[in-house]
Amino acid sequence: MVYAAEEQRYEKLPYRRVSDSGLILPAVSFGLWRNLGDQMPLENSKKVILKAFDSGIFSFDNASNYGPSNGTAEETFGQVYKHDLKPYRDELVITTKAGYHMWPGPLGEFSGKKTLTAALDLSLKRMHLDYVDIFYAHRWDPNTRLEETAYALDLLVKQGKTLYVGVSNYTAEQTEAIAKIFAKLGTPFVGNQVSYNMLNRTAEADGLLDVLDTNHAGLIAYGPLAEGLLTDRYLNNIPDDYPIHRTNEFLFENGKEVLVSKLNALNQVAAERGQKLSQMALAWLLKDERVASVVIGASKVEHLVDNLAFSDNMTFSDDELKRIENILK
């Protein structure tokens, strides 16, 4: 059957300009990190991706190493793109990244020129694309000169393989340093994709939001639900085999019970706002205009639909904000 996108899709979800660039992102983007790769039947992945697009999510986030097995998330997206989304290419913001371990040998990771250029070529092939919209250096490279990383990203823009560039997991200081080089080169740098959610506020403490704003870029928040912790899934307990991401490991420092009681207190505030915890968590991040988009992951259509209802209530009273701060202390 030929896919036809939902006609009302742009009336469902707010979207935002990234600083004063020409790039516009949906308030919520959809990421394919570990939910829709090789362990998931393609038909299921297709359902979730197309539901996202029908719901107003026109930005899809990938990386060379996403899967679980390297490259398989991009391949999944590529299949859905080739068969269903290709006619909509001009509406889509497709992003990918390179820098975590991608292929054997010392050149299969980090941000040297050869690694970044080879990685993007492979990503384009896997996704059946001529270009991506944002190409990110996925992590800070302690050994490669920053100029080389910046020049490589700039070159990829000049070659037409990406329209914009970004960095990911860079601190405020590292972001400031590369932004200066981009400014000299005239590279269209649009943002830093970092872990940011109610429970993980490093981006605020570090001054990253301000640095990005000053440099005409936005913050793209990944893991906005703290990998599912900020949903009603873990209100009773967090199982021992819970696969926590390294950026969230510190959340278990005081024991899982302490975290579970915080989640319940947050859930109470959400309920009083007429929302689920996940919906409040997304609205809470998006109250700051410097957050250009939040990148969610889901392997179930019900989860996606549930979360997107966040836009029914995006404003917070001072009292709600105070209560939330007290819980998060």
Ligand SMILES: NC(=O)c1ccc[n+]([C@@H]2O[C@H](COP(=O)([O-])OP(=O)(O)OC[C@H]3O[C@@H](n4cnc5c(N)ncnc54)[C@H](OP(=O)(O)O)[C@@H]3O)[C@@H](O)[C@H]2O)c1
């Ligand atoms: N730049 C980086 O280094 C980096 C690192 C990590 C992630 N990211 C990006 O951010 C994206 C999202 O990351 P994430 O997957 O950690 O995001 P997340 O949205 O915080 O968490 C997704 C998890 O939450 C669960 N979930 C979502 N909605 C739910 C609901 N209503 N009820 C119960 N459970 C729910 C999902 O379960 P189901 O699968 O069962 O639906 C999934 O396990 C990634 O795909 C990737 O694009 C980037």
